[in-house]
Amino acid sequence: MRHLAAFALSFVLAAPFVASATPKPAPQKPAVAATCAGPRVVESSLSHAVEKRHAVGEAIAFAPGESVYALAVVENRGPGATVEMFWKRDGVVRSRVQLDVGTAKGGRTWSKHTVGKRDAGAWTVEGRSEGGSLVGALAFEVLSPAAVAAW
Numbered sequence: 783m784r785h786l787a788a789f790a791l792s793f794v795l796a797a798p799f800v801a802s803a804t805p806k807p808a809p810q811k812p813a814v815a816a817t818c819a820g821p822r823v824v825e826s827s828l829s830h831a832v833e834k835r836h837a838v839g840e841a842i843a844f845a846p847g848e849s850v851y852a853l854a855v856v857e858n859r860g861p862g863a864t865v866e867m868f869w870k871r872d873g874v875v876r877s878r879v880q881l882d883v884g885t886a887k888g889g890r891t892w893s894k895h896t897v898g899k900r901d902a903g904a905w906t907v908e909g910r911s912e913g914g915s916l917v918g919a920l921a922f923e924v925l926s927p928a929a930v931a932a933w
Contacts, residue, residue, distance in 0.1 A: 821863045821883050821911050823918030825855040828907070835890040843923045845930045846899040852907040852920055853892040856883045865917060867893045868908045871901060871924075902926035 829851045830839035837853045844850050852867060862884050869877040879893035893907075901924045909918035925933070 820860050820913075820915075821856050821858040821865050821917055823854045823865075823909055824857050824888065826909075826918050826920055827853050828920050828922050829853060832892050832894075841922070843925055844897055845925050846897055846901060846927055849894050849896045850905075850922065851892050851894050852909075853890065854909055854918055855888050855890050856886060856917075857888055858883050858885050859887075861885065864912055865891070865909050866912075868910065869893075869895045870906045870908065872903055873906075876901075897924045899927055902929075 827837045827840050828842060829837035830841060830844075830848065832838065832851050832853055837851065852869075854865070854867075856865060862882070865881050865883050867879045867881065868875050869879075877895050881891045881893060883889055883891060895907075897905075903924060905922050905924060907920045907922075908916060911917050
């Protein structure tokens, strides 16, 4: 279940592996136009803490009173940029945090939200570029006090 926290940053469709007697030529890398520059999340996770710029205690479920950290490794080949993280419960924005990502090749950044007793339910954290494009998303659950007690 822990692997469910590996968010929907990009969707990859993989064709089934088929063995072939003749090797295929290596695929060519497409040229990247300057207009495609902008922040891109290359790795992310949810955790109970961040130490030395790394997630500690990765999780997809949290109890009331806990802090939830959304950590993202952001690559930005264009000019300095910001990414805004939207913390949503049941699709409704509960908090927003703007993060400066500069021009990093793999800069780590994060935001934190502390959940309360009334926050039980499904949550998402969406990372969006200055233009509003989705660059990453993570999903997690806040347990009800009764669920925590039964655990």
